[in-house]
Amino acid sequence: MNLLKLQMIELIDKYKKVTAVAEAMGLKQPTVSFHMKNLEQELGVQLFESRAGKVLLTEAGRSLHHYSIKINALAQEAERVVKEYDQLGRGTLKIGASYVPGTYMLPRILSSFAKAYPRIQLSLIVKTAPVIKELLINHEIDLGMMSCEPFQLPPLFGETFCEDELVLICSPTHKLACHPQLFPDQLEGVPFLLHSPESSTRQLTMKWAVSNRVELNGHMELDSLEAIKQVAMLGESISFVSRLAVEREVERGELVFRPIPQNPFKRYVYYAYNLDRRQSTLLEGFIDHMRQPI
Incomplete structure (x- = not known):
């Protein structure tokens, strides 16, 4: 089993058409069909089924899809991290944030960082704190910034940025x-x-x-x-x-x-990252920049 086949599994679940998967992967349709059959033979179980003109994943296929997402994300992350060492000031940084830091704090930080490092590509996704934690665990983002109560969720490491009153x-x-x-x-x-x-x-x-x-x-x-x-x-x-x-x-x-009268509960803005991720110079540089007064 190779990364090409795992990418194919993820795309089949997304498009449900062999032709669309072939186009997305830059391959010919017979090549994709060959890999599908080869993967089923390799694992000895049916992974795909045709229904109403669509290609769907079987239960076994869906189980493989769960791991394909994680492995593909790790492979993409590994490629990004390695490329960050190619030339100083280049790279891609994916950030996730809950609503308050994503709307009222990060835009100013991202703007100043982009001015200092114009060749770095930044992206920001704004979701609820539980979703941001899940994205971090699945290696789909490099850094998360969340308003929430104190938390412990290995392998995530969180550090207080400020209080969110x-x-x-x-x-x-x-x-x-x-x-x-x-x-x-x-x-x-x-x-x-x-x-x-x-x-x-x-x-x-x-x-x-x-x-x-x-x-x-x-x-x-x-x-x-x-x-x-x-x-x-x-x-x-x-x-x-x-x-x-x-x-x-x-x-x-x-x-x-x-x-709020008689409120004993505190909430903070945390930044967090996955300890299983190889910490790059780019990520460390952004955290340092984020903690500096703007």
């Missing part, structure tokens, strides 16, 4: 805006904008509610932080969000924030 936000016209200090019972029954269930902010919000015995009136659930801010500006609802995410709206007088 959660605050209560509301419209300047909201009845809570006139109180410089709030108490948990004042939030009882107030229309509350909930983040999506997979969000670390949602998880901390619910932990806070349980610890303070407050029943939140979660009348609306939104998976967009920008949407939560826009709805809060209308004056009826409140929410917990990162202070970093509302600095501009607060400066413009569109929102106000207050400390």
